[in-house]
Amino acid sequence: MPRSSKPQVLIAGVGMLPVGEHWQQSLRGLAVQAIRLAQADAPAMPRPQAIFVGNMLASSASHQANLAALVAEYANLVGIEGVTVEAAEASGAAALRQAFIAIRSGLIETALVLGVEKVTDHPAEDLDALIARSLDSDYESAIGLTPHSQAALLMQRYIAEYAPSSEALGAFARISRSNGAGNPLAFRPQPLSAEAYAKAPLQVPPFKTWDLAPVADGAAALLLTRDDKLPKPLRQNALRVAGVALVTERLALHDRPDPLFFEAAAVSVQEACRQAGIGLADLDFFEYTDATVLHALLSLEAAGFAPRGQAWRLAQDGSLDRYGSLPVATMGGSNARGFPLGAAGVYQLAEAALQLLGKAGACQIDHAQRALVQSLGGTGTTAVTTILERLA
Amino acid sequence: MTVNPESRPGLLLQPKVKTGIIGYGAYIPRYRLPAKEVARIWGGNEDGLPVTEKAVAGLDEDVITMSIEAARNALARAGIHPEELRAVWVGSESHPYAVKPSGTVVAEAIGASHNISSGDWEFACKAGTEALVAALGMVGSGMGRYAMAIGMDTAQGKPGDALEYTAASGGACYILGPAAESLAEIEAAYSFVSDTPDFWRRAHAIYPEHGQRFTGEPAYFEHVGSSASTIMSEMGLQASDFDYAVFHQPNKKFPQRIAKELGFSPEQIETGLLSPRIGNTYAGAALVGLSAILDVAKPGQRILMTSYGSGAGSDSFILKVRKPITERQNKAPGTEAYIARRLEIDYATYLRYRSEIKVK
Numbered sequence: 207m208p209r210s211s212k213p214q215v216l217i218a219g220v221g222m223l224p225v226g227e228h229w230q231q232s233l234r235g236l237a238v239q240a241i242r243l244a245q246a247d248a249p250a251m252p253r254p255q256a257i258f259v260g261n262m263l264a265s266s267a268s269h270q271a272n273l274a275a276l277v278a279e280y281a282n283l284v285g286i287e288g289v290t291v292e293a294a295e296a297s298g299a300a301a302l303r304q305a306f307i308a309i310r311s312g313l314i315e316t317a318l319v320l321g322v323e324k325v326t327d328h329p330a331e332d333l334d335a336l337i338a339r340s341l342d343s344d345y346e347s348a349i350g351l352t353p354h355s356q357a358a359l360l361m362q363r364y365i366a367e368y369a370p371s372s373e374a375l376g377a378f379a380r381i382s383r384s385n386g387a388g389n390p391l392a393f394r395p396q397p398l399s400a401e402a403y404a405k406a407p408l409q410v411p412p413f414k415t416w417d418l419a420p421v422a423d424g425a426a427a428l429l430l431t432r433d434d435k436l437p438k439p440l441r442q443n444a445l446r447v448a449g450v451a452l453v454t455e456r457l458a459l460h461d462r463p464d465p466l467f468f469e470a471a472a473v474s475v476q477e478a479c480r481q482a483g484i485g486l487a488d489l490d491f492f493e494y495t496d497a498t499v500l501h502a503l504l505s506l507e508a509a510g511f512a513p514r515g516q517a518w519r520l521a522q523d524g525s526l527d528r529y530g531s532l533p534v535a536t537m538g539g540s541n542a543r544g545f546p547l548g549a550a551g552v553y554q555l556a557e558a559a560l561q562l563l564g565k566a567g568a569c570q571i572d573h574a575q576r577a578l579v580q581s582l583g584g585t586g587t588t589a590v591t592t593i594l595e596r597l598a
Numbered sequence: 599m600t601v602n603p604e605s606r607p608g609l610l611l612q613p614k615v616k617t618g619i620i621g622y623g624a625y626i627p628r629y630r631l632p633a634k635e636v637a638r639i640w641g642g643n644e645d646g647l648p649v650t651e652k653a654v655a656g657l658d659e660d661v662i663t664m665s666i667e668a669a670r671n672a673l674a675r676a677g678i679h680p681e682e683l684r685a686v687w688v689g690s691e692s693h694p695y696a697v698k699p700s701g702t703v704v705a706e707a708i709g710a711s712h713n714i715s716s717g718d719w720e721f722a723c724k725a726g727t728e729a730l731v732a733a734l735g736m737v738g739s740g741m742g743r744y745a746m747a748i749g750m751d752t753a754q755g756k757p758g759d760a761l762e763y764t765a766a767s768g769g770a771c772y773i774l775g776p777a778a779e780s781l782a783e784i785e786a787a788y789s790f791v792s793d794t795p796d797f798w799r800r801a802h803a804i805y806p807e808h809g810q811r812f813t814g815e816p817a818y819f820e821h822v823g824s825s826a827s828t829i830m831s832e833m834g835l836q837a838s839d840f841d842y843a844v845f846h847q848p849n850k851k852f853p854q855r856i857a858k859e860l861g862f863s864p865e866q867i868e869t870g871l872l873s874p875r876i877g878n879t880y881a882g883a884a885l886v887g888l889s890a891i892l893d894v895a896k897p898g899q900r901i902l903m904t905s906y907g908s909g910a911g912s913d914s915f916i917l918k919v920r921k922p923i924t925e926r927q928n929k930a931p932g933t934e935a936y937i938a939r940r941l942e943i944d945y946a947t948y949l950r951y952r953s954e955i956k957v958k
Contacts, residue, residue: 227811227812227815229812229816326811326812327812329807329808329809329810330810405645407643407645407646408643
C-alpha cells in the first residue's frame with residue numbers, strides 16, 4: 207500500500223456516552239465526560255495540543271457559542287488550541303477532518319476530536335425548527351421544509367421511480383435495531399419486529415416512525431496522534447485514519463440536477479478510497495448515515511455498493527446483516543443508537559474503531575480490517591467519508 | 599445552621615387526632631368526546647390513542663358548579679349538617695376566576711357557615727390532594743371537627759395538542775372528620791416534591807404548555823414512584839398488603855406502568871383506573887378514582903392513593919376502610935353511575951361547550 211512521507215494519523219483512544227435524553231446533564235458536562243473516557247482509553251497519551259469540537263446546535267439550542275474554549279476549560283485543558291466545527295449533522299466527522307489536516311500537515315502532533323449535542327430540552331416542534339436551519343433558509347426552511355419533510359419528498363420520488371416494497375424499506379430499520387440490541391449505549395435498545403414495523407403509524411409520509419432516527423443528546427470523543435508520537439504500549443489499541451474526505455453539494459434541493467443521487471457522498475467515497483489506496487472491495491463494513499431510510503438507500507447507491515434505485519434489495523437479501531457481505535450500522539446506527547446530530551459522526555467513528563479492535567462486544571462483526579464511515583449533513587449536502595484501518 | 603433532629607421526626611404525615619373520611623362524592627359531567635373524534639379532526643393516528651374518550655363539562659358547568667354537585671354527594675354520605683364544616687377548600691387548575699375564590703361560592707351554595715376557612719389550592723393535578731393534606735392537618739390537629747377538600751377540574755387542552763385527547767372535566771369531594779366516625783381512616787399521608795418544570799400555564803395564558811417526553815421519566819414516574827414507595831416502606835407495607843391502589847392518571851399507560859413497577863397487579867388498580875373512560879380530570883383524577891374504589895370497598899380493606907402534580911410533586915395516602923362504609927355507599931350517586939350517564943358529542947359541539955368558538 208502506498209504511503210507518503212507525511213505523518214500518519216492514528217486514533218489512540220475513544221470515548222462515548224449513552225445516547226439519550228440527558229435532561230439532568232449540562233452541555234459542558236456531557237462534553238467533559240466523553241473526553242475523560244477517551245483519555246482513560248489511552249492513558250499514556252500526552253496532553254492534546256488542540257481540540258476540534260463537532261457541534262450543530264449549541265448556539266441556538268443551548269445558547270452557547272465559543273464551545274471549544276468552554277469545553278477545554280472544563281476538561282482541564284486550559285490554553286490549548288480549540289475551535290468548533292459546524293457542518294450540520296456531519297459536524298463531528300468534519301471535526302475529525304480538521305484534526306486530520308492539522309496533524310497530517312505536521313503543524314500539531316496530537317488532537318482531541320469531540321462530538322457533543324444537547325437538544326432534548328426543547329419541545330419537538332421547536333427542535334424541528336432549529337434542525338431545519340441546516341437547509342436553505344431563504345428558499346427551504348422559510349416555507350416550512352425540514353430535513354425530514356425534504357427527505358420524505360425524495361422518498362416519494364424514489365418510490366415512484368423504483369417501486370421498492372414497504373417490507374424492503376422496513377428492513378433497514380430492522381437491521382439497525384437488531385444490531386443496536388447489543389449496544390449498551392443505545393437509545394432504542396429493543397429489536398424491531400416486522401409486525402411492529404408494519405403496524406407503526408406514518409410519521410412523515412411515506413416515512414413510518416421507525417424509518418426516522420430519533421434525535422437525542424450525546425457526546426463522544428477521539429484522541430488523535432501522529433504515528434511516531436504514539437506510546438508503544440498503546441499500539442495495539444490504535445487505528446490508522448487511512449483517508450478522509452469532505453465534499454459539499456448544492457445546499458437547496460431544487461438546485462440539484464439529480465436530487466435522487468447524493469453527489470457529495472459519491473465523490474467523498476472516491477476521494478477517501480484514493481487517499482487510502484484501496485477500492486470498495488477492500489472495505490469490510492459501512493457505518494452509513496441512517497438519519498432516514500432515504501439517507502441509507504442513497505448512501506449505498508452513491509458509494510457504489512448498489513446500482514441506482516436498487517439499494518433496497520441489499521436489505522432483503524441479507525447483504526447488510528451483521529454477518530452479511532457488507533454489514534452496516536453495526537452498533538445500531540443513528541436509528542437504534544440514537545441520533546445526536548453534530549455528535550453523530552464521532553459516534554460512527556468510535557463505533558467503527560471498536561469493531562476494528564475487536565472490542566464491539568455483542569455487536570462484534572467478523573474479520574473487520576477496514577471500515578468505511580460516512581457522515582452526511584443535511585440531505586446529503588455535506589459528506590465526510592473516512593476510512594479507518596487496523597495497524598497490522 | 600444544622601437541622602434540629604427533633605424537627606425531623608419522620609417522613610410520614612400522621613395527625614395527632616386519628617382522622618378519616620366521613621363522606622365523599624364524585625361528579626363527572628355527562629358529555630363524552632371520543633379520542634378518535636379528536637384524531638379525525640387533527641389527522642391523528644387512531645392506533646394507540648391515550649384514552650378511549652373523555653368527559654366534557656356542559657355549557658352551564660364549571661369547577662364551581664361541579665364542586666357543588668360533588669360536595670352535596672359528600673354531605674349526603676357524611677350525614678352531617680353543612681354548618682358543622684370548619685373548612686371548604688377547592689383544588690383545581692381551572693378555577694373560573696384568577697382572583698376570587700371558588701371555595702366561598704361552593705361554601706355558600708352548600709349551606710356552610712360563614713365561620714370557616716375557605717380558599718383555593720393550586721398545584722397542577724395535585725391541587726385536590728394538597729387540599730386533602732390540609733384538611734388532614736386541620737382535623738388531625740383538633741382545630742376543626744370536619745373539613746371539606748375538593749379536587750375538580752375542567753382541564754384545558756390546546757386544540758391540536760396531544761393533551762386535547764385527555765384533558766377532561768370531573769372530580770370528587772372529601773369530608774374529613776374523626777376516625778371513629780369515618781368510613782375510612784387515613785392511616786398516613788406523605789408528600790414528595792421537587793422543582794421539576796414538566797408542565798405549566800403562565801399567567802394570562804389560555805392553555806398550558808408541557809415538556810413532552812420530559813413529563814414522563816423525570817416528572818410523573820420519579821415523583822409518583824418516590825411518593826408511593828416511601829409511604830409504603832415507612833409504614834412497613836408492600837403492594838400485597840393493599841386491596842386497591844389508585845394513581846394519578848393522565849392517560850391509561852402511566853398509571854399501569856407505575857403500578858407494575860411498584861408491584862401492584864392489574865386487578866388492584868382496575869377499579870380506580872377511570873382515565874380510559876373519562877380522560878384525565880387533572881386535580882380530580884386520583885380523587886375520583888378513589889371515589890370509584892370507595893363505592894365498592896368493604897370494611898377492613900386497605901387502599902393506596904397517590905396523586906401527581908406537575909411542577910412537581912406527589913401526595914400519597916393510605917386508607918383503611920371501616921364498617922360505616924356499607925351504609926353510606928348508596929346515600930349518593932356512585933362514580934360508575936356518573937360514568938354510565940353518557941352522551942357522546944362531536945368535535946364541533948365540544949368546541950362550543952368549551953367556548954373555543956369565537957363569537958365576538
